[in-house]
Amino acid sequence: MDSTTGSKATRLMGIFVLLGTALALPMALAWTGRDVTQGDAVRFIYLHVPAAWTMYLSVFAVFIGSVMWLRRRSVFWDMVAEAASEIGVVFALLVLVTGALWGNLTWGTYWEWDARMTSTAVLTILLAGHVALRQATPDVDGRATRSAWLGLALLPNAIIVHYAVDWWRGLHQEATIGPTGAEIQDLQLFTWMFSAVIMTTAWAWLMTHRFRVGFLARQLDVGGVSTALAERRAEADRTWVDQVDRADDLDAATPVQATPVHRSAPEGGA
Amino acid sequence: MEHAAQILTGYGIALGGLALLGARIVQRGRSLTKQVPEGQRRWMDVDDDD
Numbered sequence: 001m002d003s004t005t006g007s008k009a010t011r012l013m014g015i016f017v018l019l020g021t022a023l024a025l026p027m028a029l030a031w032t033g034r035d036v037t038q039g040d041a042v043r044f045i046y047l048h049v050p051a052a053w054t055m056y057l058s059v060f061a062v063f064i065g066s067v068m069w070l071r072r073r074s075v076f077w078d079m080v081a082e083a084a085s086e087i088g089v090v091f092a093l094l095v096l097v098t099g100a101l102w103g104n105l106t107w108g109t110y111w112e113w114d115a116r117m118t119s120t121a122v123l124t125i126l127l128a129g130h131v132a133l134r135q136a137t138p139d140v141d142g143r144a145t146r147s148a149w150l151g152l153a154l155l156p157n158a159i160i161v162h163y164a165v166d167w168w169r170g171l172h173q174e175a176t177i178g179p180t181g182a183e184i185q186d187l188q189l190f191t192w193m194f195s196a197v198i199m200t201t202a203w204a205w206l207m208t209h210r211f212r213v214g215f216l217a218r219q220l221d222v223g224g225v226s227t228a229l230a231e232r233r234a235e236a237d238r239t240w241v242d243q244v245d246r247a248d249d250l251d252a253a254t255p256v257q258a259t260p261v262h263r264s265a266p267e268g269g270a
Numbered sequence: 271m272e273h274a275a276q277i278l279t280g281y282g283i284a285l286g287g288l289a290l291l292g293a294r295i296v297q298r299g300r301s302l303t304k305q306v307p308e309g310q311r312r313w314m315d316v317d318d319d320d
Contacts, residue, residue: 004300005300021285029271040271040273043277093287094287209299220302
């Protein structure tokens, strides 16, 4: 069997996600009731809101990773930020797509320049920019530092996304579950929470695997640099030996007025 | 179920997208693992795979 980035923990998480999804799908699509005003469109709540929650988780992970890199130059946290931004882009896109489909059923339009939707689109672009910036910068430390500064800008944007429905009047509805209580009950509430648990576990599974991929890539990067340095040193040594050999030949050919030969290794040869 | 096509499309895109992302990440890990020397793989064990 090939070696992978898996482990017992990820295998358990994967099984939980698969079984949980198999149970959550009929709950979300059939067993829960229709909404009085939204009808069956309410079934998007079991998908759209957990996706938004995991998008927030990704942003928070990128932010913490960025802070830890800038303060402590922590490679571990830099790799966490890298993994979280890549996964966060996908969850943010899911939020936009499921939101557009839900919006078309309830508002009659896929898109409106509403504060919540617009700020979510901006957050998605910032997350994608974080991924692109990392891929465009070959220098490991420079890549981490530049993306960390961008990572810091993500959290304020996520806060704007979350509170946009309270701060500005728009098309998007307010939070279904808030400090004052929930607008859904019983099986609907349970299904919503269960879906959120499944989605969060799927996020953790993806994060773990993606983090390990980043770790492996870094190992290869470091290993590749070491190999290149060793090859450069060997080449410099060979050049120096050739020069010494040529100087010895010259000494033998002109014994009286031989040119003095400097026999130390050339500077910067390694 | 009313609007079944749109609702199922949304669920299909979400589940399919996440499955593709997971498969791509695992595939990248599998490919990189082969290139990294065994001593540097840390958590990986050929008897303890997904």
